Amino acid sequence: MKKWKRSGRLVDMTHFLKEHPHQLVSLSYFSDRYDSAKSSISEDLTIVKEVFEEQGIGSLLTVAGASGGVKYIPKIQGAEAAELVQNICEKLEDKERLLPGGYLYMMDILGKPQLMKEIGRLFATVFAGQKIDSVMTVAMKGIPLAYAIASHLNVPVSVVRRDHRVTEGSMVSINYVSGSAKRIQTMSLARRSLQEGARVLIVDDFMKAGGTARGMMDLLSEFKAEVVGIGVLVEAEDVEERLVDDYVSIARLADVNNQQKQVKAEPGNIMNKLKMEE
Numbered sequence: 001m002k003k004w005k006r007s008g009r010l011v012d013m014t015h016f017l018k019e020h021p022h023q024l025v026s027l028s029y030f031s032d033r034y035d036s037a038k039s040s041i042s043e044d045l046t047i048v049k050e051v052f053e054e055q056g057i058g059s060l061l062t063v064a065g066a067s068g069g070v071k072y073i074p075k076i077q078g079a080e081a082a083e084l085v086q087n088i089c090e091k092l093e094d095k096e097r098l099l100p101g102g103y104l105y106m107m108d109i110l111g112k113p114q115l116m117k118e119i120g121r122l123f124a125t126v127f128a129g130q131k132i133d134s135v136m137t138v139a140m141k142g143i144p145l146a147y148a149i150a151s152h153l154n155v156p157v158s159v160v161r162r163d164h165r166v167t168e169g170s171m172v173s174i175n176y177v178s179g180s181a182k183r184i185q186t187m188s189l190a191r192r193s194l195q196e197g198a199r200v201l202i203v204d205d206f207m208k209a210g211g212t213a214r215g216m217m218d219l220l221s222e223f224k225a226e227v228v229g230i231g232v233l234v235e236a237e238d239v240e241e242r243l244v245d246d247y248v249s250i251a252r253l254a255d256v257n258n259q260q261k262q263v264k265a266e267p268g269n270i271m272n273k274l275k276m277e278e
Contacts, residue, residue, distance in 0.1 A: 234253065
């Protein structure tokens with residue numbers, strides 16, 4: 001077996017931990033992986049922990065005991081988070097993204113892997129203290145956001161659909177009322193995609209009155225699942241009736257004027273939530 005030098009161990013260990021967030025890794029695993037004494041591994045982890053925290057990459061939790069080890073928790077610091085939120089707000093204010101009905105074209109944002117990765121880390125920071133079993137969203141535009149968040153939480157994604165697909169097997173379906181259009185719609189989730197009693201984080205790219213989020217909450221009740229939280233990338237300007245109260249948003253549309261082709265976006269409540277977590 002190859003004998004690793006400390007420099008090599010540190011690089012490989014850092015890469016491994018970042019690729020396996022929220023996963024408890026024993027010292028024995030690293031000791032066997034690098035053919036090194038546990039005392040050396042502990043010293044290496046101390047160095048990694050210091051760098052992670054100094055650079056705002058995240059934290060490294062140590063769990064004592066025979067079944068213990070270390071766990072990497074991705075996080076983003078306040079200043080970096082504020083800059084990311086402001087960047088998204090500025091992108092949203094581009095008048096060219098205005099669509100009929102007060103909606104915005106957002107696929108250019110959702111289609112950028114690196115940007116979505118940072119957005120996912122931001123949401124993962126807010127919900128880091130929660131035990132989450134799955135991230136749920138509605139197809140299609142919510143999928144990039146859901147996977148970005150789930151990758152930092154190291155949990156699977158459950159995709160709700162508005163049509164039935166034979167390839168997904170038995171489905172659980174409900175009817176719900178669209179919050180903005182007040183129309184009766186249907187959403188379905190494959191029975192195999194979610195365990196009964198799971199703790200679920202609901203996410204969506206855009207929220208108006210919250211009818212879709214409320215529908216997903218009702219659908220989860222059919223699985224006897226628990227809603228841990230709701231995260232949305234952008235929430236619409238003030239609406240008469242919001243069907244969900246407790247949610248986390250990155251940006252809020254303060255004003256949308258189709259006639260003058262103007263969009264004003266401001267930070268959502270995520271920065272307040274972030275401070276509460278800290």
